[in-house]
Amino acid sequence: MRKHTLGSLTWIRMMRFTNQSNQLSNEFLKRFDLTTAQFDVLIQIKTYAPLTQSQLAEKVTVTQGGMSRMLTRLEKEGLIERKQNWKTKTISLTAKGEQMIDTATPSQLQFQSSFFEEVFTTEEMKTLNTLMSKLEKHSREKKLPPV
Amino acid sequence: MRKHTLGSLTWIRMMRFTNQSNQLSNEFLKRFDLTTAQFDVLIQIKTYAPLTQSQLAEKVTVTQGGMSRMLTRLEKEGLIERKQNWKTKTISLTAKGEQMIDTATPSQLQFQSSFFEEVFTTEEMKTLNTLMSKLEKHSREKKLPPV
DNA sequence: CAACATCACTTGCTTAGTCAAGTGAAATGA
DNA sequence: TCATTTCACTTGACTAAGCAAGTGATGTTG
Secondary structure, eight states, rough: OOOHHHHHHHHHHHHHHHHHHHHHHHHHHGGOOOHHHHHHHHHHHHHOSSSEEEHHHHTOOHHHHHHHHHHHHHHTTSSSEEEEETTTEEEEHHHHHHHHHHHHHHHHHHHHHHHHHTTOOOHHHHHHHHHHHHHHHHHHHOOOOOO | OOOHHHHHHHHHHHHHHHHHHHHHHHHHHHHGGOOHHHHHHHHHHHHHOOOEEEHHHHHTTTOOOHHHHHHHHHTTTTTTEEEEEETTTEEEEEEEEEHHHHHHHHHHHHHHHHHTTOOOOOHHHHHHHHHHHHHHHHHHHOOEEEE
């Protein structure tokens, strides 16, 4: 065995890192009574509302089913509203949701940044950001190789 | 709003990328009847067996509870064995599990690498790998800021 | 206009994972 | 020696998400 290439090593490192930082972020957001996934969805709504469920799902790379459930939870918590609009449901924040995301946002963005700022120079940060842009874009277009 | 720093932008890009590539990887591994998480666990066992559940959990950054469930599933599929050993359970691959991971490994490592190789130069790959090493290491030691 | 197709969303079943309380064997100590 | 602690693991209740089948409005067409 032991056929680890540079690419597969990097991949596994990135997986471990995102996993780990996601857990820490969840722990951090507990003080605002939110999870990382919820924060992510709320901030998208805040930025792009009004929008439909499918648009939202597409933005956070989740299936429609997943989004449906997530929004059910958020609605139960009273953070968002769904209004039937012809065949579409339009999503928007409630006052409570708005207040929640506004309170959490500065610290959360700061916390996310801290992962990088604590180890990288500005130069390195810029490099990483450029590389990640390319990667993310590419992965959105990537197709499976034939069997 | 709009307080996105370079760090928080990079963070979100990395999350989207890993999420996306994880989904593609799951789809890819279907041809071997495995999921990404299962592949990850099996390859760790293959590399480090014999080892205990807690050691394994630590390696793949998952809680003990999560590992317990994962191994229950893998055992039900006949891919691994758990032997009670004093108070510890020792994990090892069955013949079936061994064969499974050996078949899947080359293509899967190749697939993981392809995310990077399709967009990066060798130089960029090396840079990214170095940056990710630092990040991963740091995140494993990171503590939450005080409230 | 009735039959069918399409679209946006929901839901059952499954994997994966968290946390915290529970269990049972082994070690320690009064 | 019996009581208590510790350790490794399990389990119940939950969040999160995928897939595929189902639902119920809206549009299209013979």
